[in-house]
Amino acid sequence: MTAAPVGSVLIVGSGLIGASIGLALRARGVDVWLEDTDADAVRVAVERGAGLPGPPGRDPDLVFVAVPPATAAAVIHDVLRRYLTATVSDVASTKTRLQREIEARTPFVDRFVPGHPLAGREVSGPAAARADLFADRVWALTPGAGTDPERAAQVAAVVESLGAVVVTTTPEQHDRAVALTSHTPQVVSSLVAAGLEALGSAEVRLSGQGLRDMTRLAGSDPDLWTEILTSNAEPVSEALDGLIERLSRVRDGLRREAGGAGEVRAALAAGVAGAARVPGKHGSQPVPYAVVPVVIADRPGELGRLFAAAARTGVNLEDVRIDHAQGRPTGLVELEVRPESATVLAAELRADGFEVRD
Amino acid sequence: MTAAPVGSVLIVGSGLIGASIGLALRARGVDVWLEDTDADAVRVAVERGAGLPGPPGRDPDLVFVAVPPATAAAVIHDVLRRYLTATVSDVASTKTRLQREIEARTPFVDRFVPGHPLAGREVSGPAAARADLFADRVWALTPGAGTDPERAAQVAAVVESLGAVVVTTTPEQHDRAVALTSHTPQVVSSLVAAGLEALGSAEVRLSGQGLRDMTRLAGSDPDLWTEILTSNAEPVSEALDGLIERLSRVRDGLRREAGGAGEVRAALAAGVAGAARVPGKHGSQPVPYAVVPVVIADRPGELGRLFAAAARTGVNLEDVRIDHAQGRPTGLVELEVRPESATVLAAELRADGFEVRD
Numbered sequence: 266m267t268a269a270p271v272g273s274v275l276i277v278g279s280g281l282i283g284a285s286i287g288l289a290l291r292a293r294g295v296d297v298w299l300e301d302t303d304a305d306a307v308r309v310a311v312e313r314g315a316g317l318p319g320p321p322g323r324d325p326d327l328v329f330v331a332v333p334p335a336t337a338a339a340v341i342h343d344v345l346r347r348y349l350t351a352t353v354s355d356v357a358s359t360k361t362r363l364q365r366e367i368e369a370r371t372p373f374v375d376r377f378v379p380g381h382p383l384a385g386r387e388v389s390g391p392a393a394a395r396a397d398l399f400a401d402r403v404w405a406l407t408p409g410a411g412t413d414p415e416r417a418a419q420v421a422a423v424v425e426s427l428g429a430v431v432v433t434t435t436p437e438q439h440d441r442a443v444a445l446t447s448h449t450p451q452v453v454s455s456l457v458a459a460g461l462e463a464l465g466s467a468e469v470r471l472s473g474q475g476l477r478d479m480t481r482l483a484g485s486d487p488d489l490w491t492e493i494l495t496s497n498a499e500p501v502s503e504a505l506d507g508l509i510e511r512l513s514r515v516r517d518g519l520r521r522e523a524g525g526a527g528e529v530r531a532a533l534a535a536g537v538a539g540a541a542r543v544p545g546k547h548g549s550q551p552v553p554y555a556v557v558p559v560v561i562a563d564r565p566g567e568l569g570r571l572f573a574a575a576a577r578t579g580v581n582l583e584d585v586r587i588d589h590a591q592g593r594p595t596g597l598v599e600l601e602v603r604p605e606s607a608t609v610l611a612a613e614l615r616a617d618g619f620e621v622r623d
Numbered sequence: 624m625t626a627a628p629v630g631s632v633l634i635v636g637s638g639l640i641g642a643s644i645g646l647a648l649r650a651r652g653v654d655v656w657l658e659d660t661d662a663d664a665v666r667v668a669v670e671r672g673a674g675l676p677g678p679p680g681r682d683p684d685l686v687f688v689a690v691p692p693a694t695a696a697a698v699i700h701d702v703l704r705r706y707l708t709a710t711v712s713d714v715a716s717t718k719t720r721l722q723r724e725i726e727a728r729t730p731f732v733d734r735f736v737p738g739h740p741l742a743g744r745e746v747s748g749p750a751a752a753r754a755d756l757f758a759d760r761v762w763a764l765t766p767g768a769g770t771d772p773e774r775a776a777q778v779a780a781v782v783e784s785l786g787a788v789v790v791t792t793t794p795e796q797h798d799r800a801v802a803l804t805s806h807t808p809q810v811v812s813s814l815v816a817a818g819l820e821a822l823g824s825a826e827v828r829l830s831g832q833g834l835r836d837m838t839r840l841a842g843s844d845p846d847l848w849t850e851i852l853t854s855n856a857e858p859v860s861e862a863l864d865g866l867i868e869r870l871s872r873v874r875d876g877l878r879r880e881a882g883g884a885g886e887v888r889a890a891l892a893a894g895v896a897g898a899a900r901v902p903g904k905h906g907s908q909p910v911p912y913a914v915v916p917v918v919i920a921d922r923p924g925e926l927g928r929l930f931a932a933a934a935r936t937g938v939n940l941e942d943v944r945i946d947h948a949q950g951r952p953t954g955l956v957e958l959e960v961r962p963e964s965a966t967v968l969a970a971e972l973r974a975d976g977f978e979v980r981d
Contacts, residue, residue, distance in 0.1 A: 383829060395980055397978075397980070400918075403828055432828050438826055441826070442822055442826035443829055445819060446819070446826075446834050447830065447834065449815060451833070453811050453815055453870075455890060455891045455895075455897075455898075456893075457808055457811055457894075458893075458894040458896075458898040459893035459897045460807065460866060460869070460897065461803060461900050463799075463865075464799075464804070464900075467790055467792055468797075468799070468800035469902065470761055471741060471792075471797065471805075472902060473741060473804075475812075476805065476808055478836045478837070478839050479836070480897065480898045481833075482837070484895060484899075487888050487892045488888065491884055491888040495877065495884050495887065498878065501874075502874045502877040502878050504818065505874040505877075508815070508818060509867055509874070511814045511817060512811075512867050513863075513867060516863040519852060520856065520860050526849055529849050532813060533813045533843070533849060534845045535813070535816075535817035536814060536816040537841060539813075539816030539817045539820055539841060540812075540841035540842045542820070542827050543830065543834055543838050544828055544830060568934070568940045568943065569930045569931055569933050569934020570934055572929070573930060573931035574927075577927070582926045582927070622755070
């Protein structure tokens with residue numbers, strides 16, 4: 266475990282993110298105090314070992330503000346004034362509007378190092394906090410023009426000591442990026458799912474794994490996402506402009522009969538190029554693994570038996586996808602392995618009695 | 624294995640689908656002949672045991688036409704004339720335009736039972752064929768107004784004997800359904816991926832599992848998908864009209880500042896309702912499983928060791944998702960189990976030394 270390059274930290278906001286930062290810093294021997302407008306949140310976070318209840322016994326070296334977006338600017342402004350030597354960082358998921366609010370309000374912007382950990386869970390609150398929440402996750406830092414570079418380096422070092430991977434960019438680039446990589450996909454997933462309302466229950470069965478992938482995000486909490494989208498309204502609406510334009514071009518191509526096929530093909534080809542840029546495993550370009558598809562019965566232990574058999578072959582499973590057949594309790598498990606290992610794995614699984622497809 | 628309720632079948636088109644139908648029918652004792660304009664395709668399919676080279680030794684009871692969409696109408700017309708007592712079916716992935724072409728060309732529409740197996744592989748050709756390609760897959764049948772109901776029942780029985788689940792609908796409803804469940808998701812995935820071209824290599828790292836899900840389809844073959852989309856141009860362009868309208872409403876809501884938040888929230892809520900209609904496991908509504916998240920090291924046998932340990936607990940794994948951390952060779956495995964089994968599984972995996980997250 267890395268020692269954190271900071272002595273004392275105040276965390277304002279003791280929810281999932283704040284309490285997880287506290288747990289991670291405590292595990293690295295840092296003095297941590299916790300505050301929250303909700304006394305229960307502080308109590309739970311303290312009980313879990315995330316720090317001591319604030320206010321801090323001395324001026325903290327660093328303050329993390331981990332409150333909801335609506336109150337972030339006021340709280341950041343307040344702590345910059347309260348602790349006149351402390352570095353202050355935050356965790357809000359959009360940065361530009363907040364940066365403008367801070368710059369307009371306070372003369373202390375040199376001590377403000379804005380951040381955004383791309384980490385989370387499907388549950389919230391300090392009870393769900395964990396010390397390893399940020400391990401191997403990207404943590405964006407978006408220092409403003411007035412941010413002291415030494416303060417930015419300090420926050421980067423602390424964040425890296427929690428196991429996160431720092432990506433430094435500007436507030437504007439950050440917000441444009443998450444509009445394209447996170448906010449637009451969320452909107453599109455919701456709207457593709459909403460389109461299914463037009464179908465009868467028999468017709469909706471005419472679907473496969475692709476639809477499940479494309480509508481998984483659509484199950485997200487509408488209130489939370491309304492807050493996120495409206496806090497990044499400009500970049501998201503610009504990203505939607507671009508998407509609407511590309512969709513319209515494909516639609517018009519389809520309506521132009523034969524003459525429009527070239528336009529449709531060009532759009533799909535651009536998609537192939539774009540998909541190749543999506544970070545895959547280990548943050549790099551996706552590696553083309555070989556797929557060994559195995560048919561398994563849906564009964565206790567079948568997956569376990571399969572993976573135990575796979576382990577005996579010594580072949581490393583790079584990825585696993587389970588495609589459930591419709592209407593019947595059987596499933597197809599796709600084991601992804603390095604291409605040179607596929608033949609061995611398939612042969613040994615067959616020898617163990619598994620049904621491996623060609 | 625179910626015996627097929629048919630004595631002899633001619634398959635025109637010996638690619639992946641045609642040869643797989645042949646293998647499945649041969650396994651059930653049916654006399655099968657294979658034809659193809661490509662003599663090599665017939666040779667490979669025959670070598671794999673999918674049937675004998677055509678023309679058939681006697682008039683077949685049933686003909687499956689499994690040729691590319693562009694030639695389907697001409698071939699269907701031809702076999703309806705060649706074998707005046709045979710039932711003829713096809714496997715084209717869009718139905719309305721083809722149905723109109725057949726009805727305009729031939730007086731024998733009563734013997735034509737159009738079909739579409741929702742099955743496929745990432746590879747093509749008779750070498751990739753397999754007898755179980757249709758097991759537990761939906762196979763749509765779209766009898767026209769002039770189709771003899773007894774012929775439709777005959778094809779349904781044959782298709783079910785291959786293990787498929789028959790969904791009967793009209794050509795128009797079929798095409799509208801796949802426009803929404805398959806063709807629109809493909810276009811959207813491509814265009815979301817294409818939008819990433821605007822990002823630098825650092826910014827594109829500000830993404831998570833959601834983006835990978837949303838851009839997986841974007842890797843598909845542009846030529847194949849251009850053919851599919853143009854063959855269903857009208858329903859797809861109508862589905863895109865609907866999507867563009869919903870996207871525009873969200874974008875306008877975001878531009879209207881505070882006043883538009885209600886519109887954004889309504890769109891996201893409609894997505895939650897739509898997502899609940901996506902067929903999950905066993906063709907039913909998705910069951911809310913409990914998630915047991917386990918952190919594993921990326922080395923040979925780790926997944927196998929985990930699944931072997933899980934098998935020893937006797938708990939059935941309902942699903943598995945592996946989320947790869949960015950930039951580091953570690954991963955998070957989410958084991959999905961029935962809610963009542965989660966505590967037992969987590970405790971026993973911890974006892975076996977695994978890092979189970981709360």
